Amino acid sequence: MTQTSSQDATAESLTLAETSAPSRRELNKAATRSSIASAALDLLRSNGPGNFTVEDIAATAGVSRRTFFNYFPSLEAALASVADGFMDHALEQFRLRPAEESILESAQAALMALADPMSVAPMAELFSLTQDNRQLARSELEAWEHCTAQIIDAARSRLGEGISELYLHALAGSVISCGKAAMTVWFIERGPDLSAESLAVLRQHLIDAMGLLGAGFAPPSNAFSTATTASPSVPTTKDRF
Amino acid sequence: MTQTSSQDATAESLTLAETSAPSRRELNKAATRSSIASAALDLLRSNGPGNFTVEDIAATAGVSRRTFFNYFPSLEAALASVADGFMDHALEQFRLRPAEESILESAQAALMALADPMSVAPMAELFSLTQDNRQLARSELEAWEHCTAQIIDAARSRLGEGISELYLHALAGSVISCGKAAMTVWFIERGPDLSAESLAVLRQHLIDAMGLLGAGFAPPSNAFSTATTASPSVPTTKDRF
DNA sequence: TGCAAGTTTGCACTGTGCGCAATTTTGAGC
DNA sequence: GCTCAAAATTGCGCACAGTGCAAACTTGCA
Structure with a gap:
């Protein structure tokens, strides 16, 4: 979270100094x-x-x-660096999305890009191993929080400085919450199963969660459907941006 | 958060809480x-x-x-018990809402019920004092997380056991994120100002954040009445200023 | 090659968190 | 009132977390 040395392209150093x-x-x-x-x-x-x-x-x-x-700075931080790697990867994908795409679609695409064994395996392993430990779970929460802050920045620069901070914070937080929810539910259902079939479930959960968010969690009755087919993309109510 | 047997430190609510x-x-x-x-x-x-x-x-x-x-179990836990008191209070309000009301409306009402100096003061104080401290911030995150879990339970019992877990997790997480966002932005704007005017701002932020969520974060600069008929929830009053 | 800057390490010290056993307090029955 | 068992408090010891400091060591550049 804090000490991810690699991606601190913050103020003073140029991006090319990073790369080479x-x-x-x-x-x-x-x-x-x-x-x-x-x-x-x-x-x-x-x-x-x-x-x-x-x-x-x-x-x-x-x-x-x-x-x-x-x-x-701590034992937990060393483990959290694994989660940080995953999150940083997701953020990278997010920033690569076209600017005219909606935030929700970008987030969905970014998260789905990580639903392959190579990326998700360490994260899933951490997930399973830290389930019952206070300190470690906290680090995990902090990693998600850090990711939220990054999304806020990315969304702000995409939507322009004039956008309301409340909108940014609420949106980013909700996106992350939905991503977290998808992973949590996936893990509850499948455990540390990294088969292609299991990852397809995760992928679908990510799609569904973003879909629910885009639809304002409107119809609880719809949520009963485990229909994995009925979620082509983030719903229609917002494809004007 | 763990040991909130008698959550209220202050004098008055002992009478109804400690009946047994x-x-x-x-x-x-x-x-x-x-x-x-x-x-x-x-x-x-x-x-x-x-x-x-x-x-x-x-x-x-x-x-x-x-x-x-x-x-x-730790210094942070002692401080977190203050935040826990706030959250427990909110949960209590949430559970008191009529069952036919939508989750978003209930959450909005519950959070708004706490926007009075008596309830929000200790929370705001914690908020300001823990801003720059790793350990304490983590405890705060954990308190929010605990509250999320409670909402999931409350929502499940309201919506019935058949509801999808993904729906529950995503919804509860998003609701909490929006509440958190409202408080965060409020605090950024107003600092630890607990005047009636300031609390009105917080109140409005809570309303707005839930409105955004209910509207699926439709493009912000848009007046946007009636996203879908299925989302009657939470009057979208985000055009107030 | 030599030296300045950067990195690793040992040491010492404060503080955390918890197990354990001794001690004190409490409350109910006599 | 008195007694006694349960419950709460306390002191002590121990392993471990984190950090400042200075000595040793490594690296890169002149």
């Missing part, structure tokens, strides 16, 4: 960072949540405890 | 609990976030450090 400045030092740092993160994920897998310490992670990654804290 | 077991012991526990929570809030006020310890809270509340941990 893989100095030796930077590469080493990135490697260390990712080795710490994957060590944390390994331990989460093998030991389960709450059953390993920062010292364990550091040892597994081959660095000192102190170095761990140079990279991540 | 007002034993002496329970009352004492509740008193201790609330004295710890308010000690925490006092210290947050006077010292600022991150500048006091559990030991300080315990001392202020007149109990031992260990006793603090008997009541709250």
Whole structure:
């Protein structure tokens, strides 16, 4: 969330410095960072949540405890970097969508672009492993929140500065909530099943959730349909923007 | 959020809440609990976030450090109990709404019922004091999340068991997001201003946010009456200014 | 090659969270 | 009133989180 070093294309540095400045030092740092993160994920897998310490992670990654804290402010942050990767990927997809498309459609497309095993697997794994742990679940919430903030920025620049902040916040928050809902329900239904069939379900949930949002959650009666066919795209009430 | 057995610290609502077991012991526990929570809030006020310890809270509340941990699992949890009180209050209002009303209307009404100084003041204060603190912000997120779960339950029992889980999760999440957005924007605009005029702004934001949600976030600059006949909910008064 | 800047590490210290057992308080029955 | 068991509080110890600091080490550039 905070310490995702890679995508901080904020104020001062140019975008091209980002793309073509893989100095030796930077590469080493990135490697260390990712080795710490994957060590944390390994331990989460093998030991389960709450059953390993920062010292364990550091040892597994081959660095000192102190170095761990140079990279991540907490154990949870190291794991959250996995979720951050997923979210950043989604944001990237979102920003690539054509500007004339509606926010909801862009969000739908961006989320669906991630419904492949390569992208969703680590996220789903985190999801399953953090279900019953307070600290870890909090980090996950923070990652979603961070993503919401990014969407607000992206939507603001797309819709123009004159747009109401309330509109931006409410829209971005709702989009993220629906994405989260789709993943949550998918996980409840399928568990950590990453088969193509299961991912199709996730994909459909994402479509449906955005559809519900675009329709203002209007007819609860419609929501009974598990009809996976009846959601071609974000509904019609808003395709004028 | 977890341990909200007797959610209200302030004096008045004990009468109707504690009908079942007002034993002496329970009352004492509740008193201790609330004295710890308010000690925490006092210290947050006077010292600022991150500048006091559990030991300080315990001392202020007149109990031992260990006793603090008997009541709250962490410093943040003690502060979060304030937010929990607010949320629980909102949930209570929500459940009191007539069953035939739409979820959005009920949510709007419930949130608006809390837009009075008595209810919103502690929440707003927390909001302002936790803005720049990781741990505390996380607790706040968790409180919202907990409230979402409650809404899901309430909505499920209102709409019937047959309703799709995706619908429930997406709806509840979006409602909470919009409430959160309204408060966030309000706070950005007005800071911790609790005047009647300021609260009217908050109230209007809550109305507007639910209106946007009910209208599927139709293009903002559009007057847009009657998106669909199926969405009679929440009068779309977003053209008020 | 040498040096300045950047990175890793050990050390020390404060604080968290919780298990455990001793101690005190409480409330109900006698 | 008194007694006693249940419940609450407390002190203590322990493992672990996080952070400042300075010493050691590595990297890149002149």
